[in-house]
Amino acid sequence: MELKTDTQTGLSIAVVGIFYVAALQVPLSLGITPDVSWLLTVAERMLSGETLYRDILEYNPPFSVWIYTGPAALSFFTGLSSETLLLFQFSALFFLSFAACLVIGAHAGLLPKGAAAPLLALWVAVFVLLPNYTFLQREHFAIVAFTPWLVLQAARWHIGPAFRLSVWMVVLGGLSCAVMVMTKPYYLPTVLLPVAGLMLKTRSLRPPFHPENLLGAAVAAAYGLAVLTLYPDYLEFLYPILDVVYLPVRTPDATMFFLICGGVLLLAVALAARPRDWSPLAITAALAASGHLAGIVAMGKAFTYHALPALCLLVLAFAAQLAARCFPEPRPSATGTLALTRISVSIVLVGTVIWLVSDVYRRGEFVDPVLANHLKANHAGQTFVSVSPSFADSHPLVRIAGGRYVGPHGAMLATDYGMQVLWQNPDMDTRAVRREIERERAIYAAAILSRQPGIILVSDRADRPGDSAWETIAQAQSGGRTIGQLYVVDARFDGMTVLRRRKGVSGSFAQ
Numbered sequence: 001m002e003l004k005t006d007t008q009t010g011l012s013i014a015v016v017g018i019f020y021v022a023a024l025q026v027p028l029s030l031g032i033t034p035d036v037s038w039l040l041t042v043a044e045r046m047l048s049g050e051t052l053y054r055d056i057l058e059y060n061p062p063f064s065v066w067i068y069t070g071p072a073a074l075s076f077f078t079g080l081s082s083e084t085l086l087l088f089q090f091s092a093l094f095f096l097s098f099a100a101c102l103v104i105g106a107h108a109g110l111l112p113k114g115a116a117a118p119l120l121a122l123w124v125a126v127f128v129l130l131p132n133y134t135f136l137q138r139e140h141f142a143i144v145a146f147t148p149w150l151v152l153q154a155a156r157w158h159i160g161p162a163f164r165l166s167v168w169m170v171v172l173g174g175l176s177c178a179v180m181v182m183t184k185p186y187y188l189p190t191v192l193l194p195v196a197g198l199m200l201k202t203r204s205l206r207p208p209f210h211p212e213n214l215l216g217a218a219v220a221a222a223y224g225l226a227v228l229t230l231y232p233d234y235l236e237f238l239y240p241i242l243d244v245v246y247l248p249v250r251t252p253d254a255t256m257f258f259l260i261c262g263g264v265l266l267l268a269v270a271l272a273a274r275p276r277d278w279s280p281l282a283i284t285a286a287l288a289a290s291g292h293l294a295g296i297v298a299m300g301k302a303f304t305y306h307a308l309p310a311l312c313l314l315v316l317a318f319a320a321q322l323a324a325r326c327f328p329e330p331r332p333s334a335t336g337t338l339a340l341t342r343i344s345v346s347i348v349l350v351g352t353v354i355w356l357v358s359d360v361y362r363r364g365e366f367v368d369p370v371l372a373n374h375l376k377a378n379h380a381g382q383t384f385v386s387v388s389p390s391f392a393d394s395h396p397l398v399r400i401a402g403g404r405y406v407g408p409h410g411a412m413l414a415t416d417y418g419m420q421v422l423w424q425n426p427d428m429d430t431r432a433v434r435r436e437i438e439r440e441r442a443i444y445a446a447a448i449l450s451r452q453p454g455i456i457l458v459s460d461r462a463d464r465p466g467d468s469a470w471e472t473i474a475q476a477q478s479g480g481r482t483i484g485q486l487y488v489v490d491a492r493f494d495g496m497t498v499l500r501r502r503k504g505v506s507g508s509f510a511q
Contacts, residue, residue, distance in 0.1 A: 012117030016124065020094075023128040024087075027135035032083055034365050034391030035305070036136045038410035039065055040082045041395045043072035053233035057409040057443065059242060062231055063182040063223060064138050083399075090136060093144050098123045100148040100172055108155030108163060110281060122319050126312050130354065132361035134305040142183040143309035146190070149176035150284055150313075152212060153194045157201060157280035165211070174215025180309070181220045186299050189291030190309065191216070197287045244436050245418040247299075248425070255302035257360070258310070261353045262293050265314035268353075271346035272321045279324035285317035304361055311357055318350050365392035367400065371493045375401035378490075379455050379500070385448055387470050388459030389416035393496060397457065408447045414440035415469060441469055445476035448483055456487055456499040 032040075042058050042065050050056055058065060071085035078085070098120060105111035111119065127144050134140055152173040156163050165173075177191045191213075198207040207213070227234060266289075269282055278286075292310040296302050322343070375397055385407040386394030398405040418433045448456065458470045474484030487499040 016117050016120040019121065020124050020128065023124050026129055027132055028087075030133045030135070030362065030364075031366065032396070033133055033135070033137060034367075034394075034396050034410070035138075036068070036086070037396040037399055038391055038394075039068045039138075040072055040086065041399070041405050041410065043069040044075070044082060047072055047076065051233075053231055053238055055408075057238065059238060059246065059409075059413060060138075061182075061185075061227055061234065067138055067141055067183075086136060090141065090144075093141065094123065094127060097144050097147045100169075101151045104148065104151045104155055104169060105281075108151075108158055110151070110154060110158055110279075118323075122316070126315050126319075130312060130315065130358065130361070131308060132358055133364040134308050134361055137305040137308070138183050139305045139308045142180050142187070143312050145179040146176055146288075146309070147316075149173045149180075149191075149212060149216070150194070150288060151281065152176075153198060154280040154284040156207070156210070157198060157284060160202065161206075170211045170215060173212030174219060177213065177216035178219035178223070181216070182223050184295075184306075186295040187292060187309070189294045190288050191291070193287040193291035193294075194284045197283065241414055241436050241439075244432050245414045245421055248421045249417050250300040250424060251302050252300075254304075254307075255297060255300065258302045258307040259293060259297070261307075261357055262289065262310055262314060264349050264353050265311070265318060266290075268346040268349040269314070269318050269321050271342045271349070272318065273325050277325070279320050281320035282317040282324070285313045285320060289313035289317065304364070308361075311353075315350065315354065318346070322346075365390055367392050367396045368493060368496065371496055371498075372397050372400045374491055374493070374498070375403070375455070379403060379498075382454035383451065384455045384457060385444070385451070385453040386411070386457040386459070387444060387473060388412060388457065388496075389419075389461050390459060393457055393459045393461070403455070406447070406451045406453055408443050412440055412444070412469060438472075441472045442476075444469075445473045445483060448473065449476060449478045452501070454501050455490070458497045458499060460495050460497075 039058075039060075042052070042056050045056055046052055046065065046069070052058060052062060052065060068082070068086065071089050072082045074080070074085045075082040102111065102116055102119060105115070105119075127140075128135075131137075131140050148169075149172075152165070152169060180187050180190050195207050195213060199205065266286060269278070269286060273279075273282075289310040292313065293307075296306055296310070299306075325343075380402040382401075382403045383406045384394070384398045384401075384403050386397075386405070388394060389412045391411045394407060394410050395405040414436045418437045421433055422428070422430055471484075474482060476483050486502055488502050490498040490500040492498070
């Protein structure tokens with residue numbers, strides 16, 4: 001099927017394009033999330049010569065940093081901020097994925113004539129408005145990049161072995177599914193379930209060996225080999241920390257919330273049409289979403305951004321099913337009081353879930369604007385370290401202030417997750433967790449002694465009664481002085497103390 005355009009279609013796309021720009025103001029009004037700010041900071045420091053997993057203790061595999069390296073590199077050459085260029089990168093990916101899905105869908109007969117503008121409006125609603133404060137997170141990029149592969153599988157489901165792919169479809173599809181897996185390895189079921197479903201439908205073992213799947217597997221395998229060979233410190237030094245203080249953390253309430261939301265969205269798709277009448281797009285999206293939720297459950301974690309791909313996929317599945325049933329002409333099965341009631345109920349269910357999820361996605365860790373203004377007015381251009389378990393207490397503030405963050409990590413995650421592990425497992429042996437917490441404090445102390453920041457931000461969130469992270473770090477010595485003797489209180493805010501380096505203290509810490 002050829003994709004035809006006319007003046008009316010072009011005008012509709014232009015209107016939706018304006019809608020895209022307007023819709024961007026919703027997530028941008030919430031600001032860049034601390035996670036995104038940290039990964040941009042990591043990318044910038046890597047480009048300045050620091051070594052990942054040695055000078056910078058990022059807990060995620062390197063692909064999480066690579067996503068943000070392009071904007072950081074272009075920032076050095078253009079003078080534009082990394083945040084601005086990151087938005088340009090997202091916009092390019094957004095429209096590339098939209099165009100690819102539109103062409104593949106039209107080529108396979110999945111989309112009717114005139115579908116461009118409605119599809120673009122759906123793209124804006126799902127990938128710009130729904131994410132809210134998860135905007136520009138790794139999972140946000142992953143799900144947008146994943147859609148061409150998803151539509152490709154729907155096309156295979158629709159046409160079968162007769163479907164003929166162009167070379168660019170194979171390449172884009174392979175890279176598309178590889179991005180999802182490289183973002184987090186336990187997102188692999190997001191890819192596996194649609195492939196397994198296609199195997200059952202065709203009663204064939206060929207789907208895993210389709211060229212786009214082989215290419216995706218090769219790219220993901222090459223990435224895994226690169227991690228093992230180029231980043232040995234990740235497995236040798238950081239993985240033991242993750243094994244003790246991160247992997248055991250569970251978020252049962254959040255996991256249950258997102259599973260219920262996912263179940264309600266699947267119910268809405270089922271109400272819109274009986275399973276045997278589901279469109280290929282609805283089937284593949286629902287299978288991918290189910291696989292993604294399975295990966296989250298297996299890890300026991302459902303942070304908001306972790307669940308984003310599954311929710312986006314299920315909203316797409318519902319929209320695809322509703323469109324297939326009602327447009328361009330209502331099917332006989334879509335008419336009648338009972339059918340209309342089912343569709344109406346499904347729409348209400350989806351709207352309710354979107355409202356609830358959007359409310360959750362508007363929450364997060366935000367920087368203190370009063371503290372940010374103080375740092376910008378009084379300490380612009382300084383180097384900073386933050387002693388806090390919260391990302392919001394460190395690099396976002398520093399970026400706003402126009403400073404440079406030199407801490408070993410954006411937050412004291414061994415402290416944060418370690419405390420959660422101990423709280424969730426009160427009967428466990430605490431020695432391993434306490435060892436990692438103490439090791440983290442030693443790393444921070446060594447970083448402060450070697451990098452000599454002008455400002456240290458100390459949060460009381462890193463403390464427990466009788467156990468202060470800063471007091472432990474402050475006892476570390478060099479040149480006969482402790483760290484605590486080298487800094488003086490500059491200002492105090494709610495839960496945060498700003499320490500500045502004493503004037504006249506030499507860089508060598510000599511007496």
